[in-house]
Amino acid sequence: MTEVPPPLLEARKLVKTFPGRRGGRAVDEVSLIVRRGEALGLVGESGSGKSTTARCIAGLLRPDSGRVLVEGQEVTSPRARRRGRRRVQMVFQDPYSSLNPRMTVADLVGEGLYVHGIEPDRARRRDRVVELLETVGLDSGHLDRYPRSFSGGQRQRIAIARALSVGPDLLICDEPVSSLDVSVQAQVLDLFADLRETLGLALLFIAHDLAVVHHLCGRVAVMNAGRVVEQGERDQIYRSPGHPYTRSLLDAVPVPDPAVERARAAARGWDGPGAQSAEQQKEGEGL
Incomplete structure (x- = not known):
């Protein structure tokens, strides 16, 4: 019998509570699986716990309990977290606040290459940054410019190039198009789809817009009040939702x-x- 490979990412019963939070846990025993090369959509209203879950998985927050594994290897502990960050990178919602305004594009995108020891040579690192910019639809003419001189869509492309610089297996995308103009949203979504196909990237794509998730993701998990209330294949959930909360989200589209x-x-x-x-x-x- 052929052995089934472990999931690329597995979150097991994650719990995160913030002091003074009304209603209890922000994340309440959330379990998710993302396999290599697939896109999982995580949907729910604002305050449902999506972003906190993402930050726990990415190692930006330490969960109170639960485990995060990448191909079966624990990455929740402080020692393993640095190793896990190379394999799991995050693209944030607001490209205006996620990029350091005092750093040029060359420094922003090349920082991960330097910090992780991937490319210590400055000249070769600069060449690699050019390659990454071309991958996301920009060019070498942007290298020495600062974030303030770019549009929202261009800034998000820079943020994506930065996330790609360390060669991740999984991108966690926390509502990455919600702050962009509608005309630009489609371009960035197409970019994510292309990256998934050409680089074999897996995506954990967080959104409150179910139309966006339907366009990009093959599986969907629905969160409400810190819990995953339903998950499964996209078409099954969209055509025949099993939970009343999922039905209410679909009715609101x-x-x-x-x-x-x-x-x-x-x-x-x-x-x-x-x-x-x-x-x-x-x-x-x-x-």
């Missing part, structure tokens, strides 16, 4: 079809235009 919106409103028992009968709708339309 805007649909540009008035007939669909009216049917949704009627099913929810709302009073208002969306709940009008067919006869009332015809009268209002002069039919």
Whole structure:
């Protein structure tokens, strides 16, 4: 019998509590699996615990209990955390605050190469930074510029290049397009899809926009009040959600079809235009 390889990433019963937090734990026994090369979407409303879970997995927060394993190796302990950070990198939500404004692009992207001893030679490190910028759709002309001279979409590309610099196996993307213009969002999402295909990267993609997750991810986990309430294959969850909270999230997704919106409103028992009968709708339309 062929031995099944371990998951690339496995989070086991993570718990994180902040002092004084109302409602208890921010993360309450969360377990997730991400396999090599796949994209898992982690969805839920603001405050559901998505970002705290991501920071625990990335080693930016230490969980109160639970374990994080990369290909079966524990990375939760302080000694193992540095090793794990090379394999698991994070792209943050706000590209305006995640980049040091006093550092040039060459220094921002090349810092990981230096800190982790991947490329100590300055000239070769600069060449590698150019390669990384080209990978994300930028070029060598951006090397000596500062973050303030870039648009939001360009800054997020720089942040992605920085995350890629240490050769990770997994990118944790914490709502990386939510602060960008709609026209730019699609470009950055396409970039993530290309990186996954060309580099074999796995993605843990955090979002509150279910349309974004549907576009990019093959599996979905739904969080509410610090817990994962449902997870499974994307199409199964979107077509036939098993948990009431998942259904409420899907019902909240805007649909540009008035007939669909009216049917949704009627099913929810709302009073208002969306709940009008067919006869009332015809009268209002002069039919």
